Amino acid sequence: MKNKKIEKVENWLDERYDLSPIRNLIQHKKVPVHGHSIWYYMGGISLFLFMIQVFTGLLLLMYYIPGEDSAYESVQFIITKVDFGWLIRNLHSWSANLMVFFIFIHMFSVFFTNSFRKPRELTWVTGFFLLLLAMGFGFSGYLLPWNELAFFATKVGTDIVAVVPFIGDSLKVILRGGEDVTGATLSRFFGLHVAFLPAIFTTLLVIHLFFVQRQGMSEPEEFEKLTEDQKKYIPFFPNFVLQDALLWIIVLIVLLSLTLFFPWELGLKADALASAPIGIKPEWYFMFMFETLKLLPANIWFIEGEAVGIFAFTIAGLIWMLIPFINFSKKKDLNNKIVRWIGIFSLLYMIAFTIKGYL
Amino acid sequence: MGTNRRKFLNSLLGIGSLGALSAIVYPIISFLIPPKIAEVKINSLKVGPVADFKNNSSKIVKFGRTPVILVRTKNGDFNALEATCTHLDCIVQFKKDTQQILCACHNGIYDIHGRNVSGPPPKPLKQFVVNIIDDEIRITSQDV
Known part of the structure; x- marks a missing residue:
């Protein structure tokens, strides 16, 4: 029943490039059906939101002008003068936040369903780097409107780099493009946000997706124990893809509602000679670290409190990234238990400290 | 081989x-x-006539590249401190009700002389000398 013309094009391509791997994937890939199937969709939603980011970001580039005297004004121009400018800018900000949110959900669901284990260690590691890059996107993009909140968040964020032993100060200067946060910082962050990070992110994303396609969907242990007749699957194409598409439409509706009812404020223009406003907060996904730094005393023994905090977060991040490779115990059951408790603790810690930041 | x-x-x-x-x-x-961009090193800065500063008020001025907060307390005393928080680089503010210096980023509190009192700041704020010459306020760096 296939359209003749499409078939012709397919044959033409097939003759030259051999499309059988793609055909195989479409025909044979299947998705297990079980109680935890819902988590299979989280990565796809993150991907969808990333595509919205790229698209709205490209549109914003048509009007945005980096620079101390033009950044704030150009964003103001976008949201007040350009037709649907407010929509594009709000979509960009909201989908950025939702993307980070769904990446976190995706990560924790992979963690608690044990899907990060052998043979998917590298999928986990690339995913972890994608999360870090997404946070880098958030941090660099936050500064671009050059408003007061972003200015101080960037001052704090870049000053933290200085606690790295030996090279910290040089790193800070490289990141800021000088000793202070100025127009030079804005230029650098702009370059990072629209060229450097997208290039690395896209490359890693392709590798991540390649791993996923190559290995197929991970099956939870309880599912693997079932007999062949008891295992239920749906074909990836078209069933899973259509369900994915339906979810994407739902996410798009939620995103549009947020955009319409909760527009993103631009705030006041950054002023290097103004005091930091009371109630200054970073983006929510940095909140748990921000709150921790706030609680630490000035000095722990002879080291600055913040240095201890940053060091602890770095170690925790490293353990989290390498968790598929770490054996806490030779007994498999005990090891699984320890890993699970690390996950539960991390999740609760992040939720508790994030909530605390908004109380 | x-x-x-x-x-x-x-x-x-x-x-x-x-x-x-x-x-x-x-x-x-x-x-x-x-x-590195060569900067003009300055040792003192004229801020304006005393009459411009009401009791219990503050102003942030640029001393070369350094932001400095000039505070006039309830009692009319002048105090000038480096305005950059020693914790993570935010610009501090004068709290009129408690006569303290606050950094809103992480709730760091200094007393009116710049000594770190509570919160995360690890060091005190650098003090500047305030002189009044011919009814004009002049801030001078202590480094000289």
Whole structure:
């Protein structure tokens, strides 16, 4: 029943490039059906939101002008003068936040369903780097409107780099493009946000997706124990893809509602000679670290409190990234238990400290 | 002999590649470090006539490249402190109700002389000397 013309094009391509791997994937890939199937969709939603980011970001580039005297004004121009400018800018900000949110959900669901284990260690590691890059996107993009909140968040964020032993100060200067946060910082962050990070992110994303396609969907242990007749699957194409598409439409509706009812404020223009406003907060996904730094005393023994905090977060991040490779115990059951408790603790810690930041 | 020769050539190639790599990396890192811009060093700054400053008020001024907060307390005393928080670089503010200096980023509190009282700041704020000459306020750095 296939359209003749499409078939012709397919044959033409097939003759030259051999499309059988793609055909195989479409025909044979299947998705297990079980109680935890819902988590299979989280990565796809993150991907969808990333595509919205790229698209709205490209549109914003048509009007945005980096620079101390033009950044704030150009964003103001976008949201007040350009037709649907407010929509594009709000979509960009909201989908950025939702993307980070769904990446976190995706990560924790992979963690608690044990899907990060052998043979998917590298999928986990690339995913972890994608999360870090997404946070880098958030941090660099936050500064671009050059408003007061972003200015101080960037001052704090870049000053933290200085606690790295030996090279910290040089790193800070490289990141800021000088000793202070100025127009030079804005230029650098702009370059990072629209060229450097997208290039690395896209490359890693392709590798991540390649791993996923190559290995197929991970099956939870309880599912693997079932007999062949008891295992239920749906074909990836078209069933899973259509369900994915339906979810994407739902996410798009939620995103549009947020955009319409909760527009993103631009705030006041950054002023290097103004005091930091009371109630200054970073983006929510940095909140748990921000709150921790706030609680630490000035000095722990002879080291600055913040240095201890940053060091602890770095170690925790490293353990989290390498968790598929770490054996806490030779007994498999005990090891699984320890890993699970690390996950539960991390999740609760992040939720508790994030909530605390908004109380 | 063959393997020795191969080893030797391989290590030569390795050293050459390292050299080539550093010839690429070094200019990139140097490019990323911004050139130092010569700054005019100033030792003192005229801020304005005393009458411009009401009791219990503050103003942030630029002392060369350093932001400085000039505070006039309830009692009419002047105090000038470096305005950059010693914790993570935010600009501090004067709290009129408690006569303290607050950094809103992480709730760091200093007393009116810049001593860190509570919260995360690890060091006190640097003090500047305030002189009043011919009814005009002048801030002077203590470094000289």
